[in-house]
Amino acid sequence: MIAPGAARRLRLFGLVRKETLQILRDPSSLLIAFVLPVVLLLLFGYGVSLDANNVRVTVVVENPTPEAERFIASFANSPYLEVSVMRHRADAEADLVAGRADGVVVLRADFAARLERLDTAPIQLLLDGTEANTARIVRGYAEGVWSAWARQEAMARGRVASVPVVAEPRIWFNPELRSRNFLVPGLIAIIMTLIGTLLTSLVVAREWERGTMEALIATQTGLVELLAGKLVPYFVLGMLAMTLSVAMAVFQFGVPIRGSIAVLFGVAAVFLIGALAMGLFISTVTRNQFVAGQVAIVSGFLPAFMLSGFVFEIGSMPGWIQVLTHAVAARYFVSTLQTLFLAGTIWPVILPDLGAMALIALVFLSATAARTRKRLD
Amino acid sequence: MTGHAVKPEPLVTIDGVAKRFGGRMALDGLSAVVMPGRVTGLVGPDGAGKTTLIRLIAGLLKPSAGAVTVCGFDSIADGEDVRGVVGYMPQRFGLYEDLTVAENLTLHADLRAVTGGDRAAAFQRLLGFTGLEPFRGRLAGALSGGMKQKLGLACTLIRPPRLLLLDEPSVGVDPLSRRELWRMVYELVDQGIGVLWSTAYLDEAERCQSVMLLNEGRLLHSGDPTDLTRRMEGRSFVMRGLDTAGKRGALAEAQKRPDVVDALIQGRSLRLVMREGASAPVGAGAVEPVRPRFEDAFVSLLRTSGGDHAATGVVPSITATAPAADEGGFPVEAVDLTRRFGDFTAVDRVSFMVRRAEIFGLLGPNGAGKSTTFKMLCGLLPMTSGTARLAGISLAHAPALARARLGYMSQKFSLYPDLSVRQNLDFFAGAYGLAGGVRRAAVARMIDGFGLRPFVGSDAGELPLGFKQRLALACAIMHEPAILFLDEPTSGVDPLTRREFWAHINAMAGQGVTVLVTTHFMDEAEYCDRVGIVYRGAIIAMDSPDALKESARDAGLPDPTLEDAFIRLIERHDRARETA
Numbered sequence: 024m025i026a027p028g029a030a031r032r033l034r035l036f037g038l039v040r041k042e043t044l045q046i047l048r049d050p051s052s053l054l055i056a057f058v059l060p061v062v063l064l065l066l067f068g069y070g071v072s073l074d075a076n077n078v079r080v081t082v083v084v085e086n087p088t089p090e091a092e093r094f095i096a097s098f099a100n101s102p103y104l105e106v107s108v109m110r111h112r113a114d115a116e117a118d119l120v121a122g123r124a125d126g127v128v129v130l131r132a133d134f135a136a137r138l139e140r141l142d143t144a145p146i147q148l149l150l151d152g153t154e155a156n157t158a159r160i161v162r163g164y165a166e167g168v169w170s171a172w173a174r175q176e177a178m179a180r181g182r183v184a185s186v187p188v189v190a191e192p193r194i195w196f197n198p199e200l201r202s203r204n205f206l207v208p209g210l211i212a213i214i215m216t217l218i219g220t221l222l223t224s225l226v227v228a229r230e231w232e233r234g235t236m237e238a239l240i241a242t243q244t245g246l247v248e249l250l251a252g253k254l255v256p257y258f259v260l261g262m263l264a265m266t267l268s269v270a271m272a273v274f275q276f277g278v279p280i281r282g283s284i285a286v287l288f289g290v291a292a293v294f295l296i297g298a299l300a301m302g303l304f305i306s307t308v309t310r311n312q313f314v315a316g317q318v319a320i321v322s323g324f325l326p327a328f329m330l331s332g333f334v335f336e337i338g339s340m341p342g343w344i345q346v347l348t349h350a351v352a353a354r355y356f357v358s359t360l361q362t363l364f365l366a367g368t369i370w371p372v373i374l375p376d377l378g379a380m381a382l383i384a385l386v387f388l389s390a391t392a393a394r395t396r397k398r399l400d
Numbered sequence: 401m402t403g404h405a406v407k408p409e410p411l412v413t414i415d416g417v418a419k420r421f422g423g424r425m426a427l428d429g430l431s432a433v434v435m436p437g438r439v440t441g442l443v444g445p446d447g448a449g450k451t452t453l454i455r456l457i458a459g460l461l462k463p464s465a466g467a468v469t470v471c472g473f474d475s476i477a478d479g480e481d482v483r484g485v486v487g488y489m490p491q492r493f494g495l496y497e498d499l500t501v502a503e504n505l506t507l508h509a510d511l512r513a514v515t516g517g518d519r520a521a522a523f524q525r526l527l528g529f530t531g532l533e534p535f536r537g538r539l540a541g542a543l544s545g546g547m548k549q550k551l552g553l554a555c556t557l558i559r560p561p562r563l564l565l566l567d568e569p570s571v572g573v574d575p576l577s578r579r580e581l582w583r584m585v586y587e588l589v590d591q592g593i594g595v596l597w598s599t600a601y602l603d604e605a606e607r608c609q610s611v612m613l614l615n616e617g618r619l620l621h622s623g624d625p626t627d628l629t630r631r632m633e634g635r636s637f638v639m640r641g642l643d644t645a646g647k648r649g650a651l652a653e654a655q656k657r658p659d660v661v662d663a664l665i666q667g668r669s670l671r672l673v674m675r676e677g678a679s680a681p682v683g684a685g686a687v688e689p690v691r692p693r694f695e696d697a698f699v700s701l702l703r704t705s706g707g708d709h710a711a712t713g714v715v716p717s718i719t720a721t722a723p724a725a726d727e728g729g730f731p732v733e734a735v736d737l738t739r740r741f742g743d744f745t746a747v748d749r750v751s752f753m754v755r756r757a758e759i760f761g762l763l764g765p766n767g768a769g770k771s772t773t774f775k776m777l778c779g780l781l782p783m784t785s786g787t788a789r790l791a792g793i794s795l796a797h798a799p800a801l802a803r804a805r806l807g808y809m810s811q812k813f814s815l816y817p818d819l820s821v822r823q824n825l826d827f828f829a830g831a832y833g834l835a836g837g838v839r840r841a842a843v844a845r846m847i848d849g850f851g852l853r854p855f856v857g858s859d860a861g862e863l864p865l866g867f868k869q870r871l872a873l874a875c876a877i878m879h880e881p882a883i884l885f886l887d888e889p890t891s892g893v894d895p896l897t898r899r900e901f902w903a904h905i906n907a908m909a910g911q912g913v914t915v916l917v918t919t920h921f922m923d924e925a926e927y928c929d930r931v932g933i934v935y936r937g938a939i940i941a942m943d944s945p946d947a948l949k950e951s952a953r954d955a956g957l958p959d960p961t962l963e964d965a966f967i968r969l970i971e972r973h974d975r976a977r978e979t980a
Contacts, residue, residue, distance in 0.1 A: 030513040037510020041499065048498045238494025238555075241458050242511045243483045397479065399460045400421075 034244050038252025042226075046256055055221050056264045060214045064271050067210050068203060071334070078161055079105045081115040081124045088135035090144075090176065097172045098128070101164065119149055126150050126161035138176065196365045204279070207272045208360035209333035211265070212353045213324070215291065218264050219298025220305065220323035222257045224315040227306035240397045249395060250388075254299055261295045262288070272364070282363035290363070290377055294356045297384030298323070301352075304391040327353035352383040411436050411563045411594040412457055416466035419452050425617055426452045430466070432612050432622045434563070434596055439589055441608030441625070442598035443694075446892030447865065448614040450598040451491060454565050457596070458488045471562055487561030489552045491568045497541030501532055501551055504540055508555040519558075526554040529584060545766050546577020553584060564588060564595045571600065572766030572920050574935065575966045582607055600892045601921070603963075605694040613698065615894060620701050625694055632673065632692035632700060635661075639670040639685040644758075644929055648910050650683050655903060657681075662699040664899060665906070666926040667945035673700060695923070699895050729792060731756050731883050731914040732777070737786040739772050746772045748937040749786070754930075759905065759915045763925040763966070764934030770918035771811065773934075774887050777916075778808045791882050804832075807881035811888045813872035817861025821852055821871055824860050825878065832879035846874040850904075866897035873904060877913075884908065886917040890924060902927050922962045931962075933969055940973045941965075 025033070046052045082098060084091045099106045107124075109115050118124040129147040138144035148165050150158040230236035239249065265288065272278045280287070302319055309315045329335060330344070331353035337345055348354050355376035362372045410433035419427040427449045434440045434457075442450050455461040456468050459475040459482045468475040470482045495504050505526070509519045527533040530550040535543065540551060549569050556564065566585075570578045585595050597608065605611045605625045613621040613628075621628055642650060650670050654663035659678035664671050672681050673696045681687055732754040739747040747769040754760040762770045775781035777788055779799045788795040793802040815824050825846055829839040847853055850870040855863055860871060869889065877884060886905070890898040905927075909915050917928065925931045925945060932942040941948060945962055952965035960968075 025513050025515065033510050033513055033515065037507050040510075041496065041503070041507045044503060045496065045498055233497070234490050234492030235494050235496055237460065237490045237492075238488070239511075241460060241483060241486070241488040241490075241494075242508075243480055244511055397460075398462060399455060400462060 030243075031245065031248060035248045035251055038244070038248060039255050042252060042256040046260060051225075052222055052257075052260065055218055056260045057267060059218060060264050060268045061271065063214050063217075064207070064210060064268060064275070068207055068271075068276050071206060077105055078103055078126070078157060078164075079107070079124045080126045080128060080161060080165075081107050081109055081118055083109050083112045083115045083127060083129045085110065085112065085130065086132040086134065090135045090138055091130050093176070094130060094134075094146075094169075094172050097168050097175075101168070104164065116149065119151055122151070124151075125154065125157050126165065128165055144173075203276055204365060205361050206334070207276050207278045208364040209331065209357045211268045211272060212294070212331060212356040212360055213327050213333055214268055215261065215265060215295060215356070216298050216327040216353045217320075217324045219257075219261055219295050220302040220319040221316065222260065223253060223299045223302030224305040224309075224319035224323075225302075225312050226253060226257070227303060228310055228312040228315040231310040232312055237399070240399075246392060246395055246397070250303065250391060253303060254296070257299055258292075258295060261299065262292065265291045265295070278364055280364055281366055282368040286368050286373065287360075287363045290356070290359050290373065290380070293377060293380050293384060294352060297352050297380055297387060300384055300387035300391055304387050304394065307391055307394045326351045330354060331357045333357050349379070350383075352380050355379045408436055410434060411471060412596070413469045414453075414457070414466070415469070417453075417456060417463045417468060418465040419449075419456060419461060420464040427456070428617045430619050432619060434594055435610065436562070436594040437589055437592045438609040439585055439595045439597055439607070441605045441611040442596055442614065443600075443602060443605045443608075443611050443698075444614035445600055445894035445897075447616070448894075449617040450600075450614055451567055453612075453614070454488070454567050454596065454598060457563075458486055458565055459483065460488075485562045486565060487556035487559075487563070488565045489549075489556050489567060489569060491571075495540050495548070495552055495555060498539060500537050500539055501527075501543070502536040504551060504555055505558065508558045512559040514558050522558050526557055529557075529587075530554045531580070544574070544577070546573045546580070549573055549577065549581060550584070553581070557588070560591070560593065562593065564593055566595065566597045568598050568600065570604065574765035574768075574970065575922070575963045576970045577765075579967065602695040602698055602895065603693070603923070611694075613701075615702065620698075628697040628701075629692045629694055632696045634689065635674045635676065635678075635700075636690050636692040636696050637672045637674065637681055637687050638666070638690045639672060639681065639683050639687050640668070641685045642668055642670060645910075646684055648906050650685070651903075651906060652910075653683070654681070661703050662696060662899070664902070664927065666923075667949070669946075695895060699899075702894070702896050730754060731791050732760075732916065733787075733789040734773075734777060735787045737773060737776055737788060738784045739769075739776055739781065740784045745937050747776070747783075750932075750934075750937075750939050751786075752932055752939065752942060754914055754916060756914055757909050757912045758930060759909050759917065759928045761925050761928030761931045762916070762918045762934050762939075763920070763922070763931050763962075764918075765920055768934040769937040770934050771887050774808075774885050774916070774918060778806060778885055779803050780808075804879070805881055806883045806885060807876035807879070808885045809872050809876040809887065809889055811891065813868055815860040815868065815872055815875065818859055820857050820859055821863070822847070822856045824871060824875060828875040829878050834879065842878045846878060850874045865893055866900060869893065869897065869901055870904070873901070877908070881913070883914045884916070886915065888918050888920070890919070890921075898924070922966070925962055933966060935970055935973060941969050 080098065082095050084095065095106065095108060098104060112129055115124065115127040115129070119127050127149040129149065131147070134144050146169060148162060150161055152158055227236070230239065269287065273280060301323060305318045305322070306315045309318060327333070330337070330348040330351045332348070333353070337348050337354070340348070359373050359376040362369050412434035414430055414432045417427060417430045418425065430453065442453060444450055452461065456463055457470060457475060459479040462476050471485045473481040475482050496507070499507070505523055509515070509522065514522055527536065530553065532547065532551060532554065535547065540548065543551060553566070553569070569581055573581070585597065589595055597604070605613070608625060610623060611621065611625045612619055639650060647665050647668060647670055651663055651665055654660045654670065654672055659675045660672055660681070661675050662673035670683070670685070671690070674681065680689070730753040735751050737747055737750040738745065750769070750773055752760070762773065764770050772781065776783045777790070777795070779795055779802065790802040791805040793805065795802050816827065819827065822843065825843045826839070829842050834842050847856060850873070852867065852871060852874065855867060860868065863871065890901055893901070905915055905917070919925055928945065930942065930944050931948060932939040933948070948965045949960050949962055952960040952968040957964055
């Protein structure tokens with residue numbers, strides 16, 4: 024007979040080995056851990072962009088003059104716009120209606136004349152409001168081009184344009200304003216939520232469905248061994264998925280890492296334990312793979328996607344939803360990841376986030392332990 | 401002083417135990433003991449409470465009342481101590497199908513803290529004991545049903561327990577493996593281990609030194625099974641030498657007589673159990689007394705204890721099922737039916753013909769290919785190769801036409817549990833294309849014929865099992881099919897419900913309906929006119945039950961059972977395969 028402590032270690036070791044063998048033989052958990060992050064990163068990394076590139080703008084010049092030519096040139100210089108020129112306003116409007124153009128700038132026939140007379144020449148801007156984001160960008164851009172051009176024209180004529188204040192913005196952390204730089208770190212948080220909860224939500228339910236759990240709990244295997252036997256192998260799998268995601272972010276998408284990589288993985292470990300514990304909890308309560316999978320998506324992935332501030336800014340949500348976001352672990356992970364990738368190891372941001380994630384993990388672990396019984400009723 | 405042997409202490413003491421799930425009483429006021437060094441059979445139909453009792457003993461459920469003591473430990477308060485002395489094999493093979501035989505054993509050795517030299521010795525002993533040595537590296541999921549059970553047994557025996565709980569270890573297992581499982585259990589018992597073996601097969605009760613007979617959560621008998629069968633002495637008879645029409649007539653006749661407790665068809669004979677004190681039956685065939693079986697005693701107990709159906713030995717019968725016009729030839733022709741799933745051949749060149757009004761059975765263990773054959777014949781599953789004709793219509797050329805001639809009742813009774821009895825009937829009538837007056841007439845005929853009147857408004861899910869089965873049968877025959885397919889229709893039901901069901905089947909066959917049925921119960925196969933024995937996807941023998949039994953007769957076995965015949969056939973088949 025061996026000592027109780029040694030027996031416990033032996034049981035835990037046996038369970039971890041069993042789970043590992045199952046992972047290696049079951050393509051579905053490997054798919055979730057390694058193919059899912061790649062697909063999601065490619066899909067979101069390339070598919071979702073909040074930058075305006077290749078915005079199609081039509082400039083209608085009713086009366087070509089040198090001034091109008093200079094105006095068109097300043098539009099055409101932009102790398103973000105594709106400019107085409109037309110003579111008739113009706114043609115451009117038709118393009119806008121048909122979706123062939125994102126915006127139309129109209130220089131009326133008296134453009135040059137008014138510039139001459141009034142020192143300013145109003146332009147008309149027509150936008151497609153169904154694409155609100157693009158419309159805002161085109162508007163901002165058109166206004167910028169117009170005011171720069173107006174200043175130049177004024178200087179060329181030896182007059183000072185009446186622009187009292189000029190803002191000179193400096194953008195920190197992401198000077199090019201590449202949305203990918205903050206989307207990809209956020210996306211890693213979403214991916215880790217999905218992987219963590221999905222992986223474990225299926226495994227305990229699977230044991231119940233196949234009747235193996237009944238055989239397990241009829242042995243002297245304790246609660247801690249049962250839970251740890253599940254957590255340890257999936258933790259390793261989850262951290263490998265994390266490594267893959269970070270590598271893709273850096274090498275595929277060129278996102279900088281300005282903070283400490285050790286801290287990055289340390290925070291990820293705490294978050295992953297929480298996500299895995301949440302999956303275990305779902306699995307333990309539902310005891311059914313199908314239901315557990317659904318619940319994992321609805322309670323894990325969707326809140327992480329909507330309420331983490333990954334795409335949708337928390338600050339612009341209604342107050343009570345903002346309160347709700349505090350229960351979503353991904354919220355803290357998104358903020359820490361964005362900080363570590365783009366700003367650096369900023370402890371005043373990371374520490375509170377880390378504390379919140381640890382608390383959430385603890386809640387799910389103890390809830391799972393409380394719901395795991397060594398009985399069937 | 402008289403030399404009194406030390407009476408061994410019971411391993412398990414069940415004291416006034418009740419278990420309630422919600423409003424349902426699964427077990428009610430049970431008291432019994434399990435002794436070491438013997439096999440105690442926990443016998444009863446599905447839903448009797450066998451699994452619940454085993455889980456209570458294993459400490460996996462908490463009794464609602466009373467207490468269970470295992471080796472001096474309370475099953476709940478001292479749960480961990482109980483788990484240390486009990487080996488438990490759940491009904492659904494509690495092993496990992498994606499792990500190999502050796503990996504499953506290793507896991508259980510880890511869980512039970514068997515290490516080093518002890519572990520190596522245990523593996524060697526158990527792999528030899530179960531004959532699994534050549535399959536160490538095979539995935540558990542790829543083992544046959546019998547080998548799975550042996551592996552399950554081996555895992556629970558890594559550290560020899562004092563009490564071994566086996567929940568239906570033999571269900572659906574082929575008869576050869578079943579016999580080996582029993583041999584292993586007897587060896588364990590000789591080493592002093594107490595074994596509790598639960599089963600729905602009543603013939604297994606006779607292999608136990610002690611039984612607990614459970615029905616609907618109540619203990620009908622506890623103790624030596626021969627105590628029960630001895631009470632039946634002189635009341636069991638067999639009427640031999642009947643032809644097909646004769647046996648059905650004699651059966652219907654016998655079921656109406658008040659002095660007959662039980663009557664059932666066995667091949668070309670009729671087995672009769674008489675009421676206590678009644679005289680020997682007289683009838684068309686030669687009557688001779690036979691040794692009573694455990695099932696006789698169970699049926700007699702159920703009839704006298706007054707259950708749902710005890711009052712009605714007579715079974716309502718549908719009368720208006722018009723037989724199909726005689727097309728001549730065979731209503732069912734299957735030629736070289738083959739079905740492959742990937743590189744696994746589930747059904748391998750199965751051929752048979754079934755005559756009109758014949759009851760044809762496919763007998764075999766789970767996974768042998770019975771249901772797959774049925775599904776192909778009913779057009780529910782495309783065949784890989786082969787041809788099938790139903791009522792002379794080719795399934796390949798006119799599947800819809802062929803399907804209109806058949807009725808199909810699946811293992812799971814495809815009823816809508818949240819619809820009422822009438823709504824189920826209406827729905828199926830509609831599905832068969834019956835409308836208006838024809839539909840109303842068909843529904844009324846089924847309600848009257850199957851005695852469903854008291855339940856028309858109840859949800860199908862809440863019916864007693866026997867009535868659920870009647871309703872499922874009614875739904876399958878509303879369109880008056882010429883051919884009826886029954887896929888394991890009576891798996892695990894109590895013997896009275898099964899008899900009632902077969903009374904319907906016999907009545908329908910008597911009216912010209914051709915019946916095909918699958919089963920893994922040996923005795924149920926004897927109700928059939930002809931039986932095909934299915935083993936690993938092939939029919940290895942096909943004949944009347946009497947002729948099959950006859951083929952196994954020799955000096956060592958003067959009166960073989962159908963199971964003996966089955967085992968002979970398997971052995972012969974395996975030998976032929978090895979030499980091939």
